[in-house]
Amino acid sequence: MTRRSTRAMTRLAAACTIACAAVVQAQPRFSFDDTPGVLPKTIVPSRYAITLDLDPARDDFSGQVLINVKARKSVPFIELHASELKATRATLFSGGVARALHVVTQDESQTWRLMPVDNAPIAVGDHRIELAYSGQVHPYGEGLFRATSERNGKTEPMLATQLEAISARTVFPSFDEPVFRAAFQLTVRAPSQYEVLSNMPAEKHKVDGSATVHSFAATPAMPSYLFSVAVGHLESVSGQAAGVPLRIITAPGKREHAHYALKATQQLLPYYTQYFGVPFALPKLDQMAVPSTRWGAMEDWGLISYAENDLLVDEKKSSARTRRDVYQTVAHEVAHQWFGNLVTAASWEEIWLNEAFATWLESKATDKFNPTWKVPLDDRVPIDRAMLIDAGSATRAIRSGPVRESAVNDVFDPITYAKGGAVLTMLEHWIGPKAFQQGLAAYMRSQRLSNATAGDLWYHIGRASGRDVNAVAASWTDQPGFPLVQVQEACKDGKASVTLTQSRYLNAAGTATTQVWKIPVSMARGKAVKTQLMDSAQQTFSLGACSAQPLVVNAGGGGFYRVAYEPAALKALTASYAALGEGDRMGLLSDTFALVQSGRVPLNDYFSLLAALPRVNDPSRTMLWNVARSQLEFLDSSMAGTPAQQQVRSTGRTLLGPQLAKLGFTPAAKEEAATSELRAGLIQLLSQFDDEETVRKVLRAFDDDESGKAPLPTSLREAIIRATGVHADKARFDKLMARLKKASGEEERWLYAKALASGRDAKRAQELLAASTSDLAPPNVVTALPGMVARNSPFGEMAYQYTLSNFKRLGELSGTWGRQFLLPKAAEGFNDAERAAKLVEDQRREVGKDGDTLAAREAEAIRLRAAVKAREAAGLEKALPG
Structure with missing residues (x-):
C-alpha cells in the first residue's frame, strides 16, 4: 500500500x-498457531463465495457470503470480523445439516460471534457458514467507496475498494487478518450499463432484467485485505508483458493518459519475474486510476488501484516529477504482487x-x-x-x-x-x-x-x-532508532587509523542510551573503499599509509546512520566537496544539517557547505539542490514570525538566484529532465523567498497562460502555478479557485489546492478554509486544505482553529483513518513549544488514543523547530554570509 x-x-x-x-x-x-491476532486459530477459512448487489447510484449495498471453514477443535461458537454490516440471515451447514445461527455483534472488536441456536457445540471437521447482510458505501476512500468523474458535463459515479488494513470486514464478514489466507470467488449483480472488475477475470455474464450478473474465477489463497471490486463506466489501454495480459483502466475520456504507466509495467513485470525466478501468479494484471476520493495506491492482487495522480500522465501538463512519481508508484505496487x-x-x-x-x-x-x-x-x-x-x-x-x-x-x-x-x-x-x-x-x-x-x-x-x-x-x-558514528582519525609512524564510536542519534542531543548496532561501515579515501562490520560501541580500524585525502565514512551514503566528523575533518571535506563522490556529497550535506538541527554542529558550518554546492555541475546537482531546498524550508519554518526568517530568505535568494540565472528562466529545447526539475524547484523556492525578479516573471507567465497569449511550458507549469498562489492578488486567487472548481483530474486538483493554500492574504485564506467542508473538490482534497494552509502560508493558527471548530464535519468527510491526520497536519506551521502540548491534548480529546502517535510525532517536530529557533534566531543574522 x-x-x-x-x-x-x-x-x-x-x-x-x-x-x-x-x-x-x-x-x-x-x-x-504462534502468529498474533484477535481471532482464535480454532476456525480456519479455506474458501469464500461472495455475492454482492452493487449500484454506484446507491448509498448502500447487500451481500451474501458462503465461507468454507475447518474447525480444528470443538467450539461453542464461531467468531469472525464484521463492521458496519447488518446481518439478515445466518446459517451453519455441517455434514449437510443446516443449523440456524444467532449473530452477536461486538462493536469494540469489530467482530460477530455466531452462536448456534440449538446451543450444541460445533464439532471438529469441515463446515460452511452462510451469511446474508447489508452495508454502506463510504464517501471517503476506505472499504467500499464512491468516486466520481465528469462525463459530458454530468457526474459519473463509480464504486471501488480500499480494504487494507482492516476494511474488508466493512464489505463482507471475514477472517480479516493476514494469516487467514483463503480463495475468493466473487459474483456481482450490477446495472447493465456498468463494467465490473475484480482480482480475477470474469468467467461468465448473465443478464437479469436491467442488471447483469458477473461471475469471476476464484483467486489463489490470499488474505482478505487483497480482495478488490470496482463498478463503473471505464476505458482502458491494453498490452502484454512476461506472458501476462495488461490493462491500465481509467474513467471515460482519460485513457490517453494511461500509456506511460503501461510502458512502465511492460518494463517492470519481466524484470521482477526474472529477479525472483517466479512468474506473476494470476492470469491478468489490471491497474485502475480511481478518479477521486482515494489516496495513494493499493496492491490488490490482479487489480491494483491508484489515485489518478499516481498512475496517469498528461503529456501536455504533467511535470518530470509527476512522471518519476508515477513510475516509482507503479514499481512499488507491482513489486507487491510478489512481496505481500x-x-x-x-x-x-x-x-x-x-x-x-x-x-x-x-x-x-x-x-x-x-x-x-x-x-x-x-x-x-x-x-x-x-x-x-x-x-x-x-x-x-x-x-x-x-x-x-x-x-x-x-x-x-x-x-x-x-x-x-x-x-x-x-x-x-x-x-x-x-x-x-x-x-x-x-x-x-x-x-x-x-x-x-x-x-x-x-x-x-x-x-x-x-x-x-x-x-x-x-x-x-528489532530496536528503535539508529546510530550516530563519531569519527576520530590518527596518524602515527606513517600509519593511519580511525576510531569510530557509536551511540544512538537523538534530536535532543545529550540523552544517553546503551544501544549498539551491527553496522556495515564503508570508509573511503578517494576511490579506495573499505567495508568493516562495526559491532561494538567503539572500534579502531587501520587504514594503511597516512594520507592528506579526507576520509569519508558511510562512503556512498547507503548506511542508515549519521556521521559526525571532527571540525578539521569537516572543513577538509567541505573544501573538497565538488571532488567527492555523488553519494558522499549527499551524505555529508544531509548529516551536517541534521547535526545542526540537534545542536551538535554550528550553523556556520552548514552554510559553508551550502556555499560549496554551486561548484557541483554534474547530473547529481539537481538532487543536492532538492535536499538543500527542503533544509532551507525547515529553517524558514523554524524562524517564522521572527526577523531571522527574512535573513533565511535573503540567504536563500543569494544562494539560489545565481543558479536560476545560470539555467535561465525559460526551458531550452530538448534539455534533460533533471535540468527542468532543477529550474522548477529554484523558481518555486525563490518565489517563496520573495525574489522580486522571479516573482515578476512567474506572475507574467501565469497571466499570459490565463489570457491564452503563451501557454505555460510543461516542465514549469506546476512550479509557476504554485508560485503564483504564494503571491496571488484577489483576481489571480479567483482564477486559481475557478481552475480548481473546473479541474477534472486529481493531479490538477492537488496542484490548484496547494497553490491556493500558499497565499498570504488572511481574508482569502479564510475563504479557502471555509471550502474545506464544501463540495469544491472531492473529500480527499478539501479536507486536506487546512493542513496545506498551515504548512504553506503564514496562517497556521487560523488553520488550526478552523480545524478544531469544524472537526466533526471534517472527520465525517475524511474517514476513520483520515480524521487522525487533521489536527497534526493543521499544526505543521507551529514553532512554539507550548503548542506541542496543546496539540497532544486536542488530539486525544477529538480522536482518542488511536490518534496519539500522529500527535506525538508532530509535537516533537514542533519542539524541534522551537529549539532551533531559540538556539539560532538571535545570532542568525550575524552568522549568515552576505
Whole structure:
C-alpha cells in the first residue's frame, strides 16, 4: 500500500523509550498457531463465495457470503470480523445439516460471534457458514467507496475498494487478518450499463432484467485485505508483458493518459519475474486510476488501484516529477504482487516484509530503467524524514511488536517504508547483490502462497550468503532508532587509523542510551573503499599509509546512520566537496544539517557547505539542490514570525538566484529532465523567498497562460502555478479557485489546492478554509486544505482553529483513518513549544488514543523547530554570509 504524502505515522513504542536500551528480539520462522491476532486459530477459512448487489447510484449495498471453514477443535461458537454490516440471515451447514445461527455483534472488536441456536457445540471437521447482510458505501476512500468523474458535463459515479488494513470486514464478514489466507470467488449483480472488475477475470455474464450478473474465477489463497471490486463506466489501454495480459483502466475520456504507466509495467513485470525466478501468479494484471476520493495506491492482487495522480500522465501538463512519481508508484505496487501477495506478512507486526521490500525494490527497479534520475540520491528526502522521526521518542522498531487493530495504520509509516527500504539497501550492499537476490528467490519459492516472518527471510538470505544475517539485521529491525558514528582519525609512524564510536542519534542531543548496532561501515579515501562490520560501541580500524585525502565514512551514503566528523575533518571535506563522490556529497550535506538541527554542529558550518554546492555541475546537482531546498524550508519554518526568517530568505535568494540565472528562466529545447526539475524547484523556492525578479516573471507567465497569449511550458507549469498562489492578488486567487472548481483530474486538483493554500492574504485564506467542508473538490482534497494552509502560508493558527471548530464535519468527510491526520497536519506551521502540548491534548480529546502517535510525532517536530529557533534566531543574522 502506498500512501505517499499522507502516509500514517506509527504508534508510541511503550516497550522502550529513548532512555532505555532496546532488547533485540529473536526472529522466529512462520508458525500459524504462534502468529498474533484477535481471532482464535480454532476456525480456519479455506474458501469464500461472495455475492454482492452493487449500484454506484446507491448509498448502500447487500451481500451474501458462503465461507468454507475447518474447525480444528470443538467450539461453542464461531467468531469472525464484521463492521458496519447488518446481518439478515445466518446459517451453519455441517455434514449437510443446516443449523440456524444467532449473530452477536461486538462493536469494540469489530467482530460477530455466531452462536448456534440449538446451543450444541460445533464439532471438529469441515463446515460452511452462510451469511446474508447489508452495508454502506463510504464517501471517503476506505472499504467500499464512491468516486466520481465528469462525463459530458454530468457526474459519473463509480464504486471501488480500499480494504487494507482492516476494511474488508466493512464489505463482507471475514477472517480479516493476514494469516487467514483463503480463495475468493466473487459474483456481482450490477446495472447493465456498468463494467465490473475484480482480482480475477470474469468467467461468465448473465443478464437479469436491467442488471447483469458477473461471475469471476476464484483467486489463489490470499488474505482478505487483497480482495478488490470496482463498478463503473471505464476505458482502458491494453498490452502484454512476461506472458501476462495488461490493462491500465481509467474513467471515460482519460485513457490517453494511461500509456506511460503501461510502458512502465511492460518494463517492470519481466524484470521482477526474472529477479525472483517466479512468474506473476494470476492470469491478468489490471491497474485502475480511481478518479477521486482515494489516496495513494493499493496492491490488490490482479487489480491494483491508484489515485489518478499516481498512475496517469498528461503529456501536455504533467511535470518530470509527476512522471518519476508515477513510475516509482507503479514499481512499488507491482513489486507487491510478489512481496505481500504471493508471500504475505504473517501479521501486521511484520508488515515491513511487504512495504519495506516494495520500497527497496521500487527504487532498485526505477534506477535500473531510469539511471539519469539518480534514484539513490532522490531517496534522500524521504530517508531524512524517516530519520527525523526515528531520532525522537515517538518512534518504534521496524518490527513493531504488538499492534492494536484500531491503530494498525500507524505501522504504515516512514519507519516501515523509508527506514525499512534504506536498511535493506544497506544490507544488500554488505551481503552483495548476487547473494541477496539468491536468498530472496529462495524465500519466494519456500513461502509461496503462504505467510512469512523476518525469520524466514533471514534464514534464506543467510543460507545464500553464508553470513549471520539474522544477527546483523535484527539490530536494525528489532530496536528503535539508529546510530550516530563519531569519527576520530590518527596518524602515527606513517600509519593511519580511525576510531569510530557509536551511540544512538537523538534530536535532543545529550540523552544517553546503551544501544549498539551491527553496522556495515564503508570508509573511503578517494576511490579506495573499505567495508568493516562495526559491532561494538567503539572500534579502531587501520587504514594503511597516512594520507592528506579526507576520509569519508558511510562512503556512498547507503548506511542508515549519521556521521559526525571532527571540525578539521569537516572543513577538509567541505573544501573538497565538488571532488567527492555523488553519494558522499549527499551524505555529508544531509548529516551536517541534521547535526545542526540537534545542536551538535554550528550553523556556520552548514552554510559553508551550502556555499560549496554551486561548484557541483554534474547530473547529481539537481538532487543536492532538492535536499538543500527542503533544509532551507525547515529553517524558514523554524524562524517564522521572527526577523531571522527574512535573513533565511535573503540567504536563500543569494544562494539560489545565481543558479536560476545560470539555467535561465525559460526551458531550452530538448534539455534533460533533471535540468527542468532543477529550474522548477529554484523558481518555486525563490518565489517563496520573495525574489522580486522571479516573482515578476512567474506572475507574467501565469497571466499570459490565463489570457491564452503563451501557454505555460510543461516542465514549469506546476512550479509557476504554485508560485503564483504564494503571491496571488484577489483576481489571480479567483482564477486559481475557478481552475480548481473546473479541474477534472486529481493531479490538477492537488496542484490548484496547494497553490491556493500558499497565499498570504488572511481574508482569502479564510475563504479557502471555509471550502474545506464544501463540495469544491472531492473529500480527499478539501479536507486536506487546512493542513496545506498551515504548512504553506503564514496562517497556521487560523488553520488550526478552523480545524478544531469544524472537526466533526471534517472527520465525517475524511474517514476513520483520515480524521487522525487533521489536527497534526493543521499544526505543521507551529514553532512554539507550548503548542506541542496543546496539540497532544486536542488530539486525544477529538480522536482518542488511536490518534496519539500522529500527535506525538508532530509535537516533537514542533519542539524541534522551537529549539532551533531559540538556539539560532538571535545570532542568525550575524552568522549568515552576505
